[in-house]
Amino acid sequence: xxxxxxxxxxxxxxxxxxxxxxxxxxxxxxxxxxxxxxxxxxxxxxxxxxxxxxxxxxxxxxxxxxxxxxxxxxxxxxxxxxxxxxxxxxxxxxxxxxxxxxxxxxxxxxx
Amino acid sequence: xxxxxxxxxxxxxxxxxxxxxxxxxxxxxxxxxxxxxxxxxxxxxxxxxxxxxxxxxxxxxxxxxxxxxxxxxxxxxxxxxxxxxxxxxxxxxxxxxxxxxxxxxxxxxxx
DNA sequence: GGCATTCATAACCACGTAGTTATGGAGTGA
DNA sequence: TCACTCCATAACTACGTGGTTATGAATGCC
Numbered sequence: 001x002x003x004x005x006x007x008x009x010x011x012x013x014x015x016x017x018x019x020x021x022x023x024x025x026x027x028x029x030x031x032x033x034x035x036x037x038x039x040x041x042x043x044x045x046x047x048x049x050x051x052x053x054x055x056x057x058x059x060x061x062x063x064x065x066x067x068x069x070x071x072x073x074x075x076x077x078x079x080x081x082x083x084x085x086x087x088x089x090x091x092x093x094x095x096x097x098x099x100x101x102x103x104x105x106x107x108x109x110x111x
Numbered sequence: 112x113x114x115x116x117x118x119x120x121x122x123x124x125x126x127x128x129x130x131x132x133x134x135x136x137x138x139x140x141x142x143x144x145x146x147x148x149x150x151x152x153x154x155x156x157x158x159x160x161x162x163x164x165x166x167x168x169x170x171x172x173x174x175x176x177x178x179x180x181x182x183x184x185x186x187x188x189x190x191x192x193x194x195x196x197x198x199x200x201x202x203x204x205x206x207x208x209x210x211x212x213x214x215x216x217x218x219x220x221x222x
Numbered sequence: 223g224g225c226a227t228t229c230a231t232a233a234c235c236a237c238g239t240a241g242t243t244a245t246g247g248a249g250t251g252a
Numbered sequence: 253t254c255a256c257t258c259c260a261t262a263a264c265t266a267c268g269t270g271g272t273t274a275t276g277a278a279t280g281c282c
Contacts, residue, residue: 007125014122015240016115019194026201032259045241047260052239066249066258074201081195083130088192090137090185126270143229156271158230163269177228177279 005057006083009076012056017041018049022058025072032068116168117194120187123167128152129160133169136183143179 012018021035036046050070053059057076062069123129132146147157161181164170168187173180 004127006130007127010121011125014118014125016118017240019117022198026198033257041240042242043259044243044261048240051260063248068259072198072201074198077195077198078202081192081199084188084192084195087133087137087183087185087188090183091189092186128270144227152270153272154229155231155273159270162230174278179229 005076006080008056009058009080012052012058013080015049015052018053021046021049021053021070022072025059025070029062029069029071032070035070116187117191119167120169120191123163123169124191126160126163129164132157132160132164132181133183136170136181140173140180140182143181146181 017039020039024030024035024038032043032046032050035050036043039046050059050061053070054061058073059070060073062071128150131150135141135146135149143154143157143161146161147154150157161170161172164181165172169184170181171184173182
């Protein structure tokens with residue numbers, strides 16, 4: 001049962017609807033109804049997705065009249081990226097070797 | 112039910128045991144038994160974690176004698192990182208562009 | 223051949239998740 | 253005040269997930 005920060009963030013990102021919600025929030029804050037419109041799901045389903053995103057720290061919410069505005073909070077995505085960055089050198093091993101080669105040549109330009 | 116590539120990868124990363132498995136595979140290929148040793152879980156539990164990781168394309172497996180070696184395949188992590196990179200400019204809110212702020216204000220004209 | 227080791231799979235359980243419909247509360251506006 | 257809009261929550265269903273134990277297949281070794 002994953003309850004740490006990274007697990008919660010990755011778990012929140014493991015749903016395409018929630019990723020689409022985050023993408024739309026890049027354009028600006030949106031209400032629940034506005035977030036719902038492009039999806040073929042009920043309003044309570046969106047409300048629960050927003051709760052998951054809020055629990056992961058990926059959005060913050062403010063009350064404005066009868067509306068509830070969702071605001072993108074991308075800081076947890078930075079932590080997720082930081083975790084993934086440890087594997088950068090394994091993405092393409094030939095790239096890794098190339099980097100090492102270039103570093104070596106730079107250190108010892110004569111050889 | 113998320114079945115696209117990104118959802119599968121993020122879902123696989125949403126478990127601390129699976130993230131720890133990937134971390135250990137950075138040192139080199141390991142058998143199921145070797146992967147199990149640091150965790151307080153049964154061998155079938157590890158086998159299923161490996162199946163999830165394989166389904167996400169994060170490891171490949173080869174048979175050697177009676178052992179099954181797991182090998183890190185970090186390419187899907189690159190795709191995950193590429194998705195996250197779209198939010199880099201939102202990590203620091205001071206980078207919010209003016210038109211986005213205006214769009215938000217326009218959407219809530221009344222106070 | 224017989225045995226031990228390594229691992230996968232099946233069956234089961236507890237719990238989480240994603241969806242639904244129904245309902246009600248809070249704020250707006252006539 | 254009354255109606256309406258926006259949204260949260262509860263109750264329910266279906267299915268996924270992570271764990272267990274039990275079992276058996278495959279391989280190496282004697």
